[in-house]
Amino acid sequence: MTMSPLAMPCRHGRRRFLFAAVALGTTLCLPRAVRAAQVRVLEGKVTVNGKTAGIATPIRPGDVVVTGQVAKLVFVVGEDAFLLRGNSRLSLDKPEGGDSAVVGGLRILTGALLAVFGKGQRRIMTSTATIGIRGTGVYLEVGREQTYLCACYGDVEVRDKKGTQRRRLISGYHTPAMIYADMGAGQTMSGAEVKNHTDEELIMLESLVGRTSPVKLRDRKLEEGAAVRRESAGAAPASQPPASPSSPAAEPLGAAQPPVAEPAAAARQPFEPPAPIELEWRLPPPPPR
Numbered sequence: 204m205t206m207s208p209l210a211m212p213c214r215h216g217r218r219r220f221l222f223a224a225v226a227l228g229t230t231l232c233l234p235r236a237v238r239a240a241q242v243r244v245l246e247g248k249v250t251v252n253g254k255t256a257g258i259a260t261p262i263r264p265g266d267v268v269v270t271g272q273v274a275k276l277v278f279v280v281g282e283d284a285f286l287l288r289g290n291s292r293l294s295l296d297k298p299e300g301g302d303s304a305v306v307g308g309l310r311i312l313t314g315a316l317l318a319v320f321g322k323g324q325r326r327i328m329t330s331t332a333t334i335g336i337r338g339t340g341v342y343l344e345v346g347r348e349q350t351y352l353c354a355c356y357g358d359v360e361v362r363d364k365k366g367t368q369r370r371r372l373i374s375g376y377h378t379p380a381m382i383y384a385d386m387g388a389g390q391t392m393s394g395a396e397v398k399n400h401t402d403e404e405l406i407m408l409e410s411l412v413g414r415t416s417p418v419k420l421r422d423r424k425l426e427e428g429a430a431v432r433r434e435s436a437g438a439a440p441a442s443q444p445p446a447s448p449s450s451p452a453a454e455p456l457g458a459a460q461p462p463v464a465e466p467a468a469a470a471r472q473p474f475e476p477p478a479p480i481e482l483e484w485r486l487p488p489p490p491p492r
Contacts, residue, residue, distance in 0.1 A: 242259070245275075246273075247270065247289065248271030250268070262278050264304065265295065266295050267295075271289060275289065279412060280304070281304060281321065282321025283320045287314065289315075296326075307325070307326075308325055309327045310327075311345050313346065314344075315342075316345075317400050317408065319340045319414075320336060323338075324336070330350065331364050331382045332361055336357065336359050337358045340354075340356050340357060340416070342400040347384075349381060349382065350381070350382045352380050355400075361382060363383075365391065367389060370392055380395055402416075402418045406418060
């Protein structure tokens with residue numbers, strides 16, 4: 204049967220539509236972790252697996268990322284977001300027998316990294332520490348002889364490389380520590396001050412993966428509490444920013460903490476065998492008065 208001239212364009216149009224639908228369906232069916240793996244900010248010289256990276260360079264588990272002296276790199280892999288500062292070398296580990304598009308762990312040999320993670324356990328290896336995390340925001344500065352770690356929020360377990368000390372940090376708001384190769388007298392860990400990272404950076408990273416930062420939720424609760432106190436006191440509303448890590452209102456590390464019970468989550472520690480743990484519970488600073 205001969206097709207009419209009017210029917211031919213319809214047939215071709217339908218074919219193009221079907222091809223487009225198939226292509227779109229393929230894109231929509233890609234795992235979210237694959238589609239979200241992308242560079243968001245790139246400043247200065249950055250290489251991925253030894254090759255110069257650009258804004259369109261994919262970064263996947265198994266890759267090694269190196270930044271130059273004044274470089275900055277912000278990127279997302281799955282439910283995790285990272286800000287890598289200059290003079291850093293970071294390896295992204297693949298999970299054992301899991302999704303090849305999900306970060307299983309990190310190895311940072313030198314440099315500085317701010318990272319926020321989705322659900323699930325991760326492990327970070329540095330020159331002096333092994334760090335287990337669950338749905339956490341952390342900041343690290345790593346050298347050959349020491350690691351600076353701030354548990355910005357979440358549940359973090361730290362072991363020194365010698366295996367002599369182990370500490371669990373259940374952080375409500377910025378709990379920093381230093382882990383040394385050898386501090387003397389059998390000690391490898393000590394307290395530290397918050398430095399070189401901000402709440403705004405944490406909020407930005409969480410927003411890249413579609414989450415609201417616990418820091419932002421904390422600030423909101425502090426402001427709501429302050430508003431209630433002002434109302435009950437009959438005072439006129441006044442805008443006062445919440446305490447920040449550098450604010451005098453923030454509790455210094457080592458300050459007396461209220462006794463708390465061992466959280467139920469302690470039974471699910473990421474490292475075995477069990478060992479004595481020194482618990483530190485860091486509550487949010489008191490609201491401004």
